Amino acid sequence: MAVGKTGRRPWAHLAGKRSRRDVLKLAGALGISLPYAAFLAACGGTEPIEELGQSTATAPTATSDAAPEPSAGQGGTISVGLWQEPESLTWATGGASFAERAVLLTLHEPLLRVGPNNTLEPGLLEEVPTVENGGISADGTVITIKLKPNLRWSDGEPLTIEDYVFTHEKVVDPNTAATQLLGWDKIASIETPDELTAVITLAEPYAPFVNVTMASWFGGLFPKHILGDGRDIRTEFGRAPIGTGPFKFVEWQAGSHITVERNEHYHRGPAKLDRIVFKIMPDRNTVVAQVKNGDIDLAYDLTEAQIPELQDIEGLTLYTTPGTTVERYFFNFRNPENLHEPHPVLSDVRVRKAIVMAIDRQEIVDTLLYGRTEVAVNELGTTPYFNDSLTPLPYDPEQAKALLDEAGWVPGSDGIREKDGRRLSLLHITTAGNALREQMQVVVQQYLKDVGIEMTIQNYRPAELWAGCDSNGIAAQGKWDLAGWAETIPGIDPDISLFWSTDQVVDCQTNPSGYSSWGYSNPEVDRLLAEQARTIDPEKRAEIIRQVQQVLHDDVNAIWLYYRLDIIAASSRLQGIQPTPFGGSFWNTGDWFLSS
Amino acid sequence: MVRYIVRRLLQSIPLLIGITIVAFALIHVSGDPMAVYNNNPRMSPEAKAAIAAKYGFDKPLYMQYFVWVSRVIQGDFGYSFSTFEPVSKMIGERLPNSLILMGAAFCITLLVAIPFGIYSAVKQYSWGDHLITGLAFVAFALPTFWLGLLAIMLFSVKFKQWGLPNLPAGGMYDVSVGKTFGQVAQHLILPASVLGLVSAATYIRHLRASLLEVISQDYVRTARAKGLSERKVIYRHAIKNAMIPVVTLAMMDIPWLFAGALITEQVFAWPGMGRLFWEHAVKVDYPVLMGILVIVSSLVVLCNLLADILYAVLDPRIRFA
Numbered sequence: 001m002a003v004g005k006t007g008r009r010p011w012a013h014l015a016g017k018r019s020r021r022d023v024l025k026l027a028g029a030l031g032i033s034l035p036y037a038a039f040l041a042a043c044g045g046t047e048p049i050e051e052l053g054q055s056t057a058t059a060p061t062a063t064s065d066a067a068p069e070p071s072a073g074q075g076g077t078i079s080v081g082l083w084q085e086p087e088s089l090t091w092a093t094g095g096a097s098f099a100e101r102a103v104l105l106t107l108h109e110p111l112l113r114v115g116p117n118n119t120l121e122p123g124l125l126e127e128v129p130t131v132e133n134g135g136i137s138a139d140g141t142v143i144t145i146k147l148k149p150n151l152r153w154s155d156g157e158p159l160t161i162e163d164y165v166f167t168h169e170k171v172v173d174p175n176t177a178a179t180q181l182l183g184w185d186k187i188a189s190i191e192t193p194d195e196l197t198a199v200i201t202l203a204e205p206y207a208p209f210v211n212v213t214m215a216s217w218f219g220g221l222f223p224k225h226i227l228g229d230g231r232d233i234r235t236e237f238g239r240a241p242i243g244t245g246p247f248k249f250v251e252w253q254a255g256s257h258i259t260v261e262r263n264e265h266y267h268r269g270p271a272k273l274d275r276i277v278f279k280i281m282p283d284r285n286t287v288v289a290q291v292k293n294g295d296i297d298l299a300y301d302l303t304e305a306q307i308p309e310l311q312d313i314e315g316l317t318l319y320t321t322p323g324t325t326v327e328r329y330f331f332n333f334r335n336p337e338n339l340h341e342p343h344p345v346l347s348d349v350r351v352r353k354a355i356v357m358a359i360d361r362q363e364i365v366d367t368l369l370y371g372r373t374e375v376a377v378n379e380l381g382t383t384p385y386f387n388d389s390l391t392p393l394p395y396d397p398e399q400a401k402a403l404l405d406e407a408g409w410v411p412g413s414d415g416i417r418e419k420d421g422r423r424l425s426l427l428h429i430t431t432a433g434n435a436l437r438e439q440m441q442v443v444v445q446q447y448l449k450d451v452g453i454e455m456t457i458q459n460y461r462p463a464e465l466w467a468g469c470d471s472n473g474i475a476a477q478g479k480w481d482l483a484g485w486a487e488t489i490p491g492i493d494p495d496i497s498l499f500w501s502t503d504q505v506v507d508c509q510t511n512p513s514g515y516s517s518w519g520y521s522n523p524e525v526d527r528l529l530a531e532q533a534r535t536i537d538p539e540k541r542a543e544i545i546r547q548v549q550q551v552l553h554d555d556v557n558a559i560w561l562y563y564r565l566d567i568i569a570a571s572s573r574l575q576g577i578q579p580t581p582f583g584g585s586f587w588n589t590g591d592w593f594l595s596s
Numbered sequence: 597m598v599r600y601i602v603r604r605l606l607q608s609i610p611l612l613i614g615i616t617i618v619a620f621a622l623i624h625v626s627g628d629p630m631a632v633y634n635n636n637p638r639m640s641p642e643a644k645a646a647i648a649a650k651y652g653f654d655k656p657l658y659m660q661y662f663v664w665v666s667r668v669i670q671g672d673f674g675y676s677f678s679t680f681e682p683v684s685k686m687i688g689e690r691l692p693n694s695l696i697l698m699g700a701a702f703c704i705t706l707l708v709a710i711p712f713g714i715y716s717a718v719k720q721y722s723w724g725d726h727l728i729t730g731l732a733f734v735a736f737a738l739p740t741f742w743l744g745l746l747a748i749m750l751f752s753v754k755f756k757q758w759g760l761p762n763l764p765a766g767g768m769y770d771v772s773v774g775k776t777f778g779q780v781a782q783h784l785i786l787p788a789s790v791l792g793l794v795s796a797a798t799y800i801r802h803l804r805a806s807l808l809e810v811i812s813q814d815y816v817r818t819a820r821a822k823g824l825s826e827r828k829v830i831y832r833h834a835i836k837n838a839m840i841p842v843v844t845l846a847m848m849d850i851p852w853l854f855a856g857a858l859i860t861e862q863v864f865a866w867p868g869m870g871r872l873f874w875e876h877a878v879k880v881d882y883p884v885l886m887g888i889l890v891i892v893s894s895l896v897v898l899c900n901l902l903a904d905i906l907y908a909v910l911d912p913r914i915r916f917a
Contacts, residue, residue: 077772079771085875087678087679087680088679088680093680096636174646174649174650175650177643177646177647177650178643178646179633179636179639179643179647180639180643181639181640181642181643182640185640185642232680234680235675235679235680235681238680239681253689253867254679254681254686254689254690254867255689255690255693255867255868255871255872256767256768256771256867257767257771259771277771277772279767279771279865280865280867281766281767281865282861282862282865282871282874282875283766283862283863283865285745285863286748286765286766286863286864286865289745289748289749289752289753289765289766290765290766292753293752293753293756293765294756295752295764295765461626461627461878462627462631462632462878463626463627463628463629463631463632463878463879463880464626464627464628464631465631466628466631466632466634467627467628467630467631467634468628468630468631468634468644470628471624471627471628471630471631473628473631473634476634513641513644513645
């Protein structure tokens, strides 16, 4: 019974489930039909996602009607709805939520920022360090950076290279208990020949260094003149920071709002808007109601399920950008009963391939995600490092069955396949309470049943799922067969060692802090990943990254579902927003303006 | 009486200690505060170890409990693991907001419940009684988040589209105007009404049942027999006794004035205690959770005692030994 062919949707029964969105719809239905007099064709973000695989420029063209610089576009206050409250307004000590990154980018100009085409451009630095311009030594161990002259902190104090040296000291200081150390711990020494230049020596060649320590929302500096007195970076500075961004901090009322206003010392010239008020509204539905109502000008970090109710609203522009967060199901490569052995079912690549081919991922994207994104190939699919010769495995239940037959799994009396007395039954875990994930789980369960695979379901709250080894973390202990959640590459660098190299495999006895609870291990992949980290030449490194992707793809390393969307709904009066997969949506808030 | 109160207060100490032990254990069963870092690809193992050491997660659980208790006895609720602020400061910021919301809701509850409850009992089985009890059942059965979203949809979104005067959808005040009395009052209307009306349903049912029981008693019949007007019978004689269960209910609701309303605060973006609890429960941030639990459970114990004392005031038949 081929589900896709008969057109019967295996999740038809889910229609009976009432989500909050349905409640809102119902509430809407109680009113008189909306005055959809003219829905704006300009409702933005309807970018051609088909191009995603080929093109690196995935910025929506919504506001690209040659947005003229209006003289009337100066000034004004906008309010932004956030459904999460930031934890601390410094990149080094915060929780790295989407909400936090948004506020951080208005307050802290990074050393380098990610421009509209996913390319690095100078931020506080004079230029992007490369081998050609001498910023990176040929062996990759010495990086020279030079600050722009006459930079100032938002309180008017001059910014010098001493602040960079100080930032390094603070980040690696155990007392700071930094949440973001990546790359900073590779620094062996820093010399400062003059007050704008730093010569950074690394302990070993580390190709991702510039990407992971200088760019995007984690590339800001700490002011030595403020923090030099030893005040606590999280609680004191993190609640009232001084930065270098287009806006400066005004106030943070816990649970209510964070206000920032134009920083007159911003080195690109003052921002066009006067101030931005980030309103904290813990319920995404409330955020949506307020942006529809015009009570707030921008709603950030929305879900795919909210697209339909937002896309046809007059005066509202919807931006949907596939980001670097990719929803996937991991295969457990180790035996849940004994993690030192390979998985009795899933270590066979034919079974993994059959599972992927049994799932109509396009159908899932088209229905559950309203066709707004596309089926993922791997975690680099939206980045310039993507190996674009790769395509998702097709949906082909017949071939899936053939592969399972070939692997020795034959249907038993109840239709579920068996081999050597073992039923082909797999346990799937995901985060409890995420409606979309839970719906998708049921859909996949049905697809797998159609090819003779039984899938059982057990979900856990994030605090249980990702708990450490000491707290009996579900993922870390590996007592599962398939696990679904999203991962994001760390920053804007294509180094995927964290996910796929053997030394990251979690072992509660020997390597409790490893990252890969799925236990993937492949000597060829290890070799290539080690090599790319040492390869300084960007072209050669990109080539190795493409090779790794090929090897992992052939090995069917995961069930890649889709590229998660970065969704913004903004008042159409608010212009200048240019979301990019790498740089996010808030990288250029200084250029945002209100049209009249 | 004084002996009774002292005895009850002393009894409550082991009770509170028991509550904290159970709560502490339950919070730890619910997850790992480090989980948020374990899923962060930019966290190195050294960074995780530094955080665990700084906040004492590397110590055994009973040690973590003793450290927490010895601090609380000295009046220090510790620091949040996620915002790193003092818990007392965080609670101090949220508590007044919850008191405003819950206090307003409580007033609405009483203002609605007392007249309607009395009417419902006095005119039992009348058309009005059926309407009131029917509506009370509906309100009782409705989930508050649903009612809240419905209210937002109607009174702020639709009313605005229809060009009618409308209410703000969430928050405590308009940041551009500031935290003025008028602003807070305006933002208070929807959440306080939703909360107040839902809990009025419970009060109406209790008051109606209790008043009906009292009305059928001998002393009320006596009052009627001696020729008092129905008005005097109800308001002077029946009401006082009928209020006893309602007073219990109200006393038991007082701790919730401090605890806030989890769901309603969430839906209406009201920065109160309920939201504080929920946001930090997700992160297994136990200093914050325990701080709130200690305050609320102490209030529950205290209000139980107050309710018992009030019984004696309202009902002279009750004596404490």
